[in-house]
Amino acid sequence: xxxxxxxxxxxxxxxxxxxxxxxxxxxxxxxxxxxxxxxxxxxxxxxxxxxxxxxxxxxxxxxxxxxxxxxxxxxxxxxxxxxxxxxxxxxxxxxxxxxxxxxxxxxxxxxxxxxxxxxxxxxxxxxxxxxxxxxxxxxxxxxxxxxxxxxxxxxxxxxxxxxxxxxxxxxxxxxxxxxxxxxxxxxxxxxxxxxxxxxxxxxxxxxxxxxxxxxxxxxxxxxxxxxxxxxxxxxxxxxxxxxxxxxxxxxxxxxxxxxxxxxxxxxxxxxxxxxxxxxxxxxxxxxxxxxxxxxxxxxxxxxxx
Numbered sequence: 001x002x003x004x005x006x007x008x009x010x011x012x013x014x015x016x017x018x019x020x021x022x023x024x025x026x027x028x029x030x031x032x033x034x035x036x037x038x039x040x041x042x043x044x045x046x047x048x049x050x051x052x053x054x055x056x057x058x059x060x061x062x063x064x065x066x067x068x069x070x071x072x073x074x075x076x077x078x079x080x081x082x083x084x085x086x087x088x089x090x091x092x093x094x095x096x097x098x099x100x101x102x103x104x105x106x107x108x109x110x111x112x113x114x115x116x117x118x119x120x121x122x123x124x125x126x127x128x129x130x131x132x133x134x135x136x137x138x139x140x141x142x143x144x145x146x147x148x149x150x151x152x153x154x155x156x157x158x159x160x161x162x163x164x165x166x167x168x169x170x171x172x173x174x175x176x177x178x179x180x181x182x183x184x185x186x187x188x189x190x191x192x193x194x195x196x197x198x199x200x201x202x203x204x205x206x207x208x209x210x211x212x213x214x215x216x217x218x219x220x221x222x223x224x225x226x227x228x229x230x231x232x233x234x235x236x237x238x239x240x241x242x243x244x245x246x247x248x249x250x251x252x253x254x255x256x257x258x259x260x261x262x263x264x265x266x267x268x269x270x271x272x273x274x275x276x277x278x279x280x281x282x283x284x285x286x287x288x289x290x291x292x293x294x295x296x297x298x299x300x301x302x303x304x305x
Contacts, residue, residue: 052080061264160194209270
């Protein structure tokens with residue numbers, strides 16, 4: 001675990017700044033119009049949900065020819081509501097303020113040898129705090145784990161190879177066994193980049209990806225950052241990654257995906273040929289990682305391997 005997280009500092013400033021602006025608006029306008037004051041406060045605090053709504057509308061139309069089931073408007077509305085509730089927990093609390101709440105578990109005195117360990121790899125504009133509910137469960141199961149911080153935040157996905165390499169070495173040393181990699185969103189591409197760069201297929205037992213844009217995402221076209229551009233549909237980087245791929249290699253992957261993923265769409269771009277591709281209906285991008293079905297079955301798979 002890194003001793004600092006630049007993303008945590010950035011999200012601390014963003015969260016506190018938004019709350020300060022919203023509170024200032026509320027106090028300034030309250031005496032003149034409590035209704036206007038309250039409306040402005042809610043708009044500042046919940047304005048992100050408007051952008052989420054636009055993403056859900058875009059996925060509805062961008063995925064019209066995708067083989068995954070096309071979401072109904074009711075499904076999209078429920079997914080939007082779920083993501084509206086989940087996003088502040090992750091981006092305004094766990095990541096900025098509680099990112100190191102659960103430390104990596106590599107204690108040699110904890111009886112970790114011979115029990116499968118886990119390396120957790122988060123996605124774009126996230127840090128290890130994303131995984132807190134997972135880390136708590138792994139800790140209760142007395143499993144070795146390392147949750148990486150992928151930095152530089154807006155660098156190339158290839159920059160993350162040494163971080164994953166170090167984490168895999170640490171968990172392997174603690175358990176005597178190749179670990180399982182659990183990855184959300186861009187983290188799955190970082191894991192695949194590590195596998196390709198280090199020729200590391202034999203050093204990992206299984207890879208679980210959750211909402212990973214294995215073949216890119218429609219939204220990648222709007223990014224101005226290196227890692228964002230690499231996730232554009234049909235990017236050169238994804239093409240190079242695809243050359244280190246085959247159904248036989250992908251047999252070691254489990255890929256969770258959703259027809260209501262507001263970040264990775266069209267939906268089937270989150271699947272791999274030859275992998276165990278598991279569709280979850282009606283769940284948004286961040287919320288997908290914390291669905292009981294996804295967590296329970298993924299952790300049960302770790303226990304079986």
